[in-house]
Amino acid sequence: MTRITAWRRHPLARYAVLILALALVGMVYTAFVQAGRPADAALASGKLDDVAAGKSLFEVHCASCHGMNAQGTSTGPTLIGVGAAAVDFQMSTGRMPASNPGAQVPRKPMAGWVTPDKIRQIGAFVQSLGGGPQVPGKEQVDPALGDAGKGGELFRANCIQCHNWAGAGGALTQGKYAPNLNQATPTQIYEAMATGPQAMPVFNDTTITPEEKRSMIAYITQVREQKDPGGFGLGRIGPVTEGLVGWVVGITALVLASIWITAKKRQKS
Structure with a gap:
């Protein structure tokens, strides 16, 4: 008891207690957040089963670029916090999965395996990782x-x-x-x-x-x-295209008119 009392009176004891309290609060907060994420995913997708199905699809089709936990890699950005709306946009426009990454991934027809249901499921999984904008x-x-x-x-x-x-x-x-x-x-x-x-x-x-x-x-x-x-x-x-057409058509018309006028003068002489 004497040793415990001595530790309690130590100048650093208050800081140790503060650090312990902060760690406890952090653990409790993390537990609540992890518990609430499936509910958020269900709100985005309509079914809790979509999260599990989306995780399986993500591991097969998306993890090679975005990482097994969507943390991002050298070839693909992190998807934590982007939300189901980002998934729906990128996949429904055919931009993802990207066949040829470059400065900008163009819009293209959706991949053969991509369906609205699978987009919803992958979106639910990504939504469960860190929230974000949901599909409107x-x-x-x-x-x-x-x-x-x-x-x-x-x-x-x-x-x-x-x-x-x-x-x-x-x-x-x-x-x-x-x-x-x-x-x-x-x-x-x-x-x-x-x-x-x-x-x-x-x-x-x-x-x-x-x-x-x-x-x-x-x-x-x-x-x-x-x-x-x-x-x-x-x-x-805009005006660039209009100016280009005006220039090309106008110059061509002037050249043809010049040729026609010159040809007429030669015939008279």
């Missing part, structure tokens, strides 16, 4: 419930620098580019804003609210349906 519901992405006018203002303020006013896309630096949005579904557009794939920044709900995202989706889907009554749209890429 139908009402969240319904263009009919959005304000296309307000969405146009938001799109012009945040997106046209890369995607062009009509969502036609454009070139970026170091071999990257902003993709054309005409093939993207409303769900994929929402997920891209929420997760920020590749060179795109993340627009979380504090930057652009879910209602504003829905309005932007309404604008994007409305613009892609517009016609070009004034002539050829030229891909709606």
Whole structure:
């Protein structure tokens, strides 16, 4: 007892007690977080079984690049915290699994083994690892419930620098580019804003609210349906394409006119 009493009166005793208390709090917090993760995954996928099935699929098709625990490797980034929305976006657009990694992975048809159910299961597993944005519901992405006018203002303020006013896309630096949005579904557009794939920044709900995202989706889907009554749209890429066509067509017309005028003068002489 005397030795215990002496340790209690030691100047470092209070620090030892503080470290022990912090360690205990950390263990309790970790236990609660681990216990809550399956519930989060179930919320994202609808079934707890999806987590186990997704883990098996992930180990077979994804672990070679992202690691067995999705911690990331030299060939693939970590997926901890990216959420089920990132998985759904990357796999439903055919970007993942990547067949030829480069500066930017292009959109392509989905791999033969990829189905909506398997995407949901892998998404549930990734969601269970560290949370993150979840796949939006139908009402969240319904263009009919959005304000296309307000969405146009938001799109012009945040997106046209890369995607062009009509969502036609454009070139970026170091071999990257902003993709054309005409093939993207409303769900994929929402997920891209929420997760920020590749060179795109993340627009979380504090930057652009879910209602504003829905309005932007309404604008994007409305613009892609517009016609070009004034002539050829030229891909709606902008003044560079228009200038190039004007220059080529104009110069060609002038050259042909010069040849025709010269030929006429020779005949008269």
